[in-house]
Amino acid sequence: MTTLYHYPLCPFSRKIRLLLGEQKIGVDLIVERYWENRKEFIKLNPSGEVPILIFDEVTFCGQYAISEYIEFKYKNILPEDTKTKAENRRLIDWFDNKFYREVSKIIINERVEKRFRSIEKGGGLPNTELIRMAIGTMNNHLKYMEYLLERRFWLVTNKIELADLTAASHISCLDYLGDIPWEKFPEIKLWYSRIKSRPSFRSILTDKIVGIPPRGNYALLDF
Amino acid sequence: MTTLYHYPLCPFSRKIRLLLGEQKIGVDLIVERYWENRKEFIKLNPSGEVPILIFDEVTFCGQYAISEYIEFKYKNILPEDTKTKAENRRLIDWFDNKFYREVSKIIINERVEKRFRSIEKGGGLPNTELIRMAIGTMNNHLKYMEYLLERRFWLVTNKIELADLTAASHISCLDYLGDIPWEKFPEIKLWYSRIKSRPSFRSILTDKIVGIPPRGNYALLDF
Numbered sequence: 001m002t003t004l005y006h007y008p009l010c011p012f013s014r015k016i017r018l019l020l021g022e023q024k025i026g027v028d029l030i031v032e033r034y035w036e037n038r039k040e041f042i043k044l045n046p047s048g049e050v051p052i053l054i055f056d057e058v059t060f061c062g063q064y065a066i067s068e069y070i071e072f073k074y075k076n077i078l079p080e081d082t083k084t085k086a087e088n089r090r091l092i093d094w095f096d097n098k099f100y101r102e103v104s105k106i107i108i109n110e111r112v113e114k115r116f117r118s119i120e121k122g123g124g125l126p127n128t129e130l131i132r133m134a135i136g137t138m139n140n141h142l143k144y145m146e147y148l149l150e151r152r153f154w155l156v157t158n159k160i161e162l163a164d165l166t167a168a169s170h171i172s173c174l175d176y177l178g179d180i181p182w183e184k185f186p187e188i189k190l191w192y193s194r195i196k197s198r199p200s201f202r203s204i205l206t207d208k209i210v211g212i213p214p215r216g217n218y219a220l221l222d223f
Numbered sequence: 224m225t226t227l228y229h230y231p232l233c234p235f236s237r238k239i240r241l242l243l244g245e246q247k248i249g250v251d252l253i254v255e256r257y258w259e260n261r262k263e264f265i266k267l268n269p270s271g272e273v274p275i276l277i278f279d280e281v282t283f284c285g286q287y288a289i290s291e292y293i294e295f296k297y298k299n300i301l302p303e304d305t306k307t308k309a310e311n312r313r314l315i316d317w318f319d320n321k322f323y324r325e326v327s328k329i330i331i332n333e334r335v336e337k338r339f340r341s342i343e344k345g346g347g348l349p350n351t352e353l354i355r356m357a358i359g360t361m362n363n364h365l366k367y368m369e370y371l372l373e374r375r376f377w378l379v380t381n382k383i384e385l386a387d388l389t390a391a392s393h394i395s396c397l398d399y400l401g402d403i404p405w406e407k408f409p410e411i412k413l414w415y416s417r418i419k420s421r422p423s424f425r426s427i428l429t430d431k432i433v434g435i436p437p438r439g440n441y442a443l444l445d446f
Binding site: 045046047049056058059060061062063064065068069082083085086089090092093094097098101105144 | 268269270272279281282283284285286287288291292305306308309312313315316317319320321324367
């Protein structure tokens, strides 16, 4: 049995769902509101973070351990060539660290997690100034991505690879919250509509968070 | 020719220096004050971050791309066994992401980078309240590490592995700045003194930042 502990608006969880979908690995999904620090969950991953994948009788904590294992086992989500593999990992690092720290973590915390946390644990109303700054930074990141996609069909080569799944997982969370200015980034929009149409993306488009319905055309393939 | 662009008090740069040292790969070191966004440097890595390794005629941007390539090529910094490899990656993720975001990034920014940045780019006096909070969080992380080291000789197995090099790179930056309360964590102290004695650590112990001399026993093997 393969089990994934995830949170719908966690970009790292989405990345693993996309990855498993692309590999056609069936999985039981368990939603974990990780900020609640549930005891049994902390036992599985003491860092208290999602995703966790139980697969091949091993518990893999974190998207890094999971994605590298899947790559090791199936050898088809990262190109074999050293240069394009390094280029994938450069962009994965960019989205999972820089973009996450400067953009997605802030926006998801302010718009989503704060609603569910108690005041003592950092809950409360969103800080609109922080959101405004993160959206400004996001636009700079997206300008660079647009520049790449003017030159490449997918982010690295002419084939969908792990860098694309990674970027799409962050962008799709922000799209759910209505924060992507699609009209400014036509190449990203084309790229995203290609990803959205893949079977691996289907379950992500049906995600719903209580009290926070998806904005705009989130669930539409033709947006 | 192998070249590493690094910054002495960047934990990711230190991790790669340790890794290259453990593999006995000779390297030309170039110090990059990455916050200055030097044009030629941005051309190498548009994200503007260190480390960058030029190796085997490929430019590897970021510690993730570098360390996974070195592992792929030499196959001796991560154990082969799936379970202990996943455990390494769980802890690497922990230090490079959670610990970095909550502790090392904040302290290094406040104590070091702010001195060198202009006021418009976020420079100025350190925010002592932020440092105090980060040190509080650091103590919680270290408690968990102490718990692990009470049970294991190195962080994962009885052999030094990538998780150890990763943790040591973050901890050594904080030790340079005098922020590790060694007396509270005897197991971490023993573990760190073992790492400090390794030849791969030597060049890190000679690091000096202008205007910020190393604190306490930073450079002493017997501390």
